[in-house]
Amino acid sequence: MTAFKIIWLSILSIPEFVRPENSLWQTDELKGVKPLRFVLAPVVLLIAIFAVLVVTSRRNTSGSVHPPLNAAFLLYLFYDAKNCDALVGDLEERYRIIRKRFGARRANFWYWTQVIRSVGPIAWAATKKLLKAASGVAAALEIWRRIRG
């Protein structure tokens, strides 16, 4: 029950619906884990997204020769469309060979493994790019502020 409360409050604290000073966090059992909410919330959300995608992809791909669509979609979330097309094409090329040799279930498993392992580096590269752009904007704003002030 406590675990459920922690997860629920962590998710609610992302958009700050439940602020850290809220009385819900002030109970003895939750006080200690309050600082962890920033880590817990994204982890819980990611697990939930993966679970939903895996479950729905099973329905989508039964009887189809194409790789799991939801797995490919994960890559499109973080990588630009043209390059992602090439990456997904590379995976599909190998997927078809594995499917022919080992069957659809193993091929789907292989595809999901590849995508989950690839999402990390791609998401990290996208984050770094975003941070670089954000720091550029911040620097420009700081220069502008100094010129004005």
Place this chain on the structure above:
Amino acid sequence: MATNDSLGTFEQIILTSLVLLGENAYGATVHEKVEELAEGSRSIGSVYTTLDRLEQKGYVKSWFGDPTPERGGRAKRFFKITAVGQRVLQQAMKVADNMVTGLREIGGLA
């Protein structure tokens, strides 16, 4: 020619793969060659992000081929090492060679 920018191990492996593959260097073949050279499993995502980084540095150039049916109608992205990339790789190889020579002189690692 010595350059200021040094290559990481994974970058060296990828550039070496491009040299070995020549005209047939696209995502899937580069990934296979990298796994062969690194003697272990690597994700295709890390291969692509490293290739992007190398392209930004000017060590690699890429272009898209024609879409093929076995890839679900998607185009291949081909890669080629540039002259600057070759120079940087040669420099890295020279450093690695110096290390090997140095180790041989003392009879190898303990």
